[in-house]
Structures are given as C-alpha cells and as structure tokens.
Amino acid sequence: MKKPKVLITRKIASEAVDLLQQTAEVEVWEEDRPMPRDVFLAKAEEATAILSMLTEKVDEEVLARAKQLRMVANMAVGYDNIDVSACKKRGIIVTNTPDVLTEATADLAFALLLAAARRIPEANRFVLEGKWTSWSPTLLAGQSVYQTTLGIIGMGRIGEAVAMRAKGFAMNILYHNRSRKQEAEEQTGAVWVELDTLLRESDHVVLLTPLTAETRLLMGEREFARMKQTSVFVNVSRGGTVDEQALYRALAEKQIWAAGLDVFQEEPVSPNHPLLQLPNVVALPHIGSATIQARTEMARLAAANIASVLAGGEPLTAL
Numbered sequence: 001m002k003k004p005k006v007l008i009t010r011k012i013a014s015e016a017v018d019l020l021q022q023t024a025e026v027e028v029w030e031e032d033r034p035m036p037r038d039v040f041l042a043k044a045e046e047a048t049a050i051l052s053m054l055t056e057k058v059d060e061e062v063l064a065r066a067k068q069l070r071m072v073a074n075m076a077v078g079y080d081n082i083d084v085s086a087c088k089k090r091g092i093i094v095t096n097t098p099d100v101l102t103e104a105t106a107d108l109a110f111a112l113l114l115a116a117a118r119r120i121p122e123a124n125r126f127v128l129e130g131k132w133t134s135w136s137p138t139l140l141a142g143q144s145v146y147q148t149t150l151g152i153i154g155m156g157r158i159g160e161a162v163a164m165r166a167k168g169f170a171m172n173i174l175y176h177n178r179s180r181k182q183e184a185e186e187q188t189g190a191v192w193v194e195l196d197t198l199l200r201e202s203d204h205v206v207l208l209t210p211l212t213a214e215t216r217l218l219m220g221e222r223e224f225a226r227m228k229q230t231s232v233f234v235n236v237s238r239g240g241t242v243d244e245q246a247l248y249r250a251l252a253e254k255q256i257w258a259a260g261l262d263v264f265q266e267e268p269v270s271p272n273h274p275l276l277q278l279p280n281v282v283a284l285p286h287i288g289s290a291t292i293q294a295r296t297e298m299a300r301l302a303a304a305n306i307a308s309v310l311a312g313g314e315p316l317t318a319l
Contacts, residue, residue, distance in 0.1 A: 004048035004310050005068070009035050009056050012075070016299035019307055024048070035197070043064055049306045051075060051299075058082045063090060065115065071309050073302040077101060077158075078238060078288075080211040082098075084319055094319045095305040099157060100297040101289035106161030108288050109206055109236045112260030113150075116232045116282045117204065118142040119258070143203070143230055143257055145169055151202030153195065154209035154237065155181045162186040162206055174198045199226040204234070211238035224250035232258045236288045239264040248274045249279060262288050 006020050008028040020026045027043065029035045032056040035043075044050060044066040052058060054076045063069065063086055071093035072084055087094050115121060119142045126132055126140060126165050141277045152159045155177040163173050163184060171207050173190040175181070177197045184190055199205065205227060209215045219233070220243040227233065233256055235242055244265055258280040262272070267286055276280050289295060305315045 004070075004264045005046050005308060006049045006051065006310075007043050007047040008051040009040065012052050012299035013296040013300075014305035015296070019137035019300070023307065023310055041120050044069065044249070049073065049310065051302050051306060052081070054078065054081050058087070060086055063087065063092070071095065071306060071315070073304045073305045075298050078196050078210055079319060080238060080240070093309055093315050095302070095315045095317050096319060097298040097301045098167060098317055100301055101294045103268045104291045105158050105236060105288040106165060108262060108290075109158070109162050109234055110207070112164045112234045112236065112262060112282055112284070113204055113206065113232060114145060116234065116258040116260035116280070117145050119280075121282050122279055139171045142232060143232060145171070147171065147203065148203035148273075149174060149201055151175070151198040151205045152163045152190070153177075153198065153205065153207045155190070156208065156210075158236075159206075159208045160188070162208065174202055176314065195223075196226055198211075199223055200228075203228065204232045206234045207237050209237050209239060209241055211240045213288055215241050217241070219247070221246040221249070224255055227256050229255060231256050232260065234260040236262045239267065244273075244275060248278070251275070251278050258282070260284075262286055 003025045006024045006026045008026065011028060011030050017026060017028060040056060041062060044062050046068065047066060048068050049071045052071045058072050058081065062082060067110055069092055070085060072082055073095045075097055077096055077098050084094050119140050123140045147170045149172040152175040155175045159175065166173050167188050168303055173188055174193050175190045176193060176195045180192050207219060209218065218241045224246055247259060251259055260282040262284045263286055276283055289298065305317060309315055
C-alpha cells in the first residue's frame with residue numbers, strides 16, 4: 001500500500017520527523033531559509049499533509065494544486081498564513097500548536113519590556129563602543145518596572161502568563177480583551193478596562209492579540225497618542241497589528257518612551273527600516289518561542305497531529 005506523503009517546510013526536531021516516518025513518506029526542506037514559492041507549490045501537489053511554518057502561505061493558489069492534501073499542521077499558535085475558511089470548504093484539517101510555546105513567549109515579552117524600559121541594549125553598545133568613561137547619576141537612566149502599571153492587550157494564554165510574571169514585579173495589571181477572563185483576574189488581580197483606559201493609565205503596554213481583520217493596525221496614531229510619554233510599548237503578536245509609521249513618529253517625537261518589537265509587518269525586516277534607526281527601539285528577529293524546549297515540543301505536537309489523522313484518528317489541536 002502506498003504511503004501518504006508529508007511535506008515539512010523547514011528542518012525541525014528529529015524526533016518529530018521520526019514519528020512521521022513510521023507511517024509516511026516524509027520530505028523535509030533542509031535549508032535554513034523559507035522554501036521558495038514555486039518549489040512549495042510544486043511539492044504541495046503531491047502532499048497528503050503539510051507541516052508548515054508561518055513563512056508559508058497556504059492559500060487558494062496552493063489548495064487548488066494540492067489535490068491530495070488532507071491536512072495542514074502549522075507549527076505556530078497563530079495561523080494568519082493559512083486560509084482556514086478555504087481549507088474548511090475543501091475538508092482539509094488545519095491544526096496549530098497552542099500551549100507548548102506559552103511560557104517561552106511570555107518570557108520573551110517580559111524580557112523585551114525590561115530591555116526597552118531599562119535601555120539594556122543601548123547600555124551594552126555604550127560599553128562595547130568604549131563610551132563608558134565615568135559614572136553619572138543620569139547615565140542611561142531608564143524607566144522603572146517594579147510596582148508600575150502594565151496593560152495587556154489580548155488576554156489569551158500568553159497574556160495570562162505575562163500577567164503572572166508581572167505579579168512577581170508587584171505590578172498593577174490592566175487588560176483589554178473581547179471577553180472577561182475571570183480565572184485570570186482571580187489569579188493575577190488583573191482588571192478588565194476599555195482599550196483607551198488601558199492606554200491612558202498603563203506605564204507599559206504589551207500587545208498579544210492574534211492578527212485578524214479586527215486587530216489589523218490596531219495600534220495606530222490615535223492609540224499611541226493616548227499613551228504616557230514615559231510608557232514602553234511591546235509587540236510579540238504579529239507585525240500587522242501595528243501601524244509602523246505611526247509607531248515611528250510616536251517614538252521619534254517622544255510621545256512614548258521606547259518600544260520592544262519581536263515582529264514586523266515585513267519579515268525579515270530590512271536593516272534600513274526607520275524603526276531600527278531609533279536608539280529607543282529594541283528589535284528582535286521573531287524569536288518569541290525560540291527556546292530549544294519549546295520549538296522541539298511545537299514540532300512534536302505538529303507531527304503528532306498529522307500522525308493521528310493519517311492513522312484515522314482525530315487531530316489533537318484542530319482549529
């Protein structure tokens with residue numbers, strides 16, 4: 001009997017590949033760069049399942065050619081790279097990898113907050129460039145984090161994990177979400193408020209919403225104008241949730257203090273991007289879940305979803 005074909009669009013943990021090879025013919029794109037679009041389209045034609053990354057756009061063009069496709073397992077929590085409704089119409093299962101990257105991403109969100117507030121990368125460059133010649137009371141003075149107010153936009157699993165970390169810093173926690181999260185409120189003392197109230201009262205704002213039609217360019221000129229001049233903005237969601245030109249103006253004109261960004265509208269971001277020219281921006285290459293442990297578990301879960309479906313079972317984390 002002919003084995004089903006699984007296409008894995010990037011090199012992943014070997015245990016995940018081993019799991020799939022027990023029942024399927026597996027092809028892995030071994031290069032450390034996204035699969036070119038024409039190559040992806042050609043290989044998708046033969047695939048029974050695709051284990052995709054956020055760099056692969058699974059849209060009508062792909063689905064029209066992938067006649068054998070039964071499922072797409074996205075190795076991410078977000079799935080804005082996949083046309084889920086088009087998949088549903090064709091009976092193609094779509095899964096993601098929730099929970100397993102929550103703590104790693106929350107760690108990074110809080111690290112970005114601390115780094116931007118306390119000017120850590122700027123201070124590091126100051127030392128490496130030989131500019132540290134004496135001590136001064138005002139030398140690279142930043143903003144406090146302990147016992148300040150944190151605003152979380154998007155209180156999903158990662159938002160709740162960030163709130164738990166903020167609790168350890170004795171922070172006052174505000175959040176805005178489509179619905180109230182009673183359990184999170186009880187565990188962290190977080191208070192639900194309208195978005196404008198959160199922006200106005202928070203010393204630090206962390207954006208954690210998924211990218212949807214409602215959240216696209218959620219943070220723009222109007223929103224940044226409502227924040228404190230001493231506030232820090234952190235984005236570890238998706239680049240499309242932020243109007244980058246508005247953010248640049250807010251930072252350059254000192255409407256807000258600093259920003260920590262793990263995501264951008266266009267990725268990889270150009271080193272000539274205006275935001276990267278500002279000293280009060282801490283920029284990272286979309287590494288929210290980039291711990292060895294988290295990425296291994298994400299790969300394993302994506303593979304387990306495919307293995308379950310190919311064996312005639314139900315997906316473990318279906319959308």
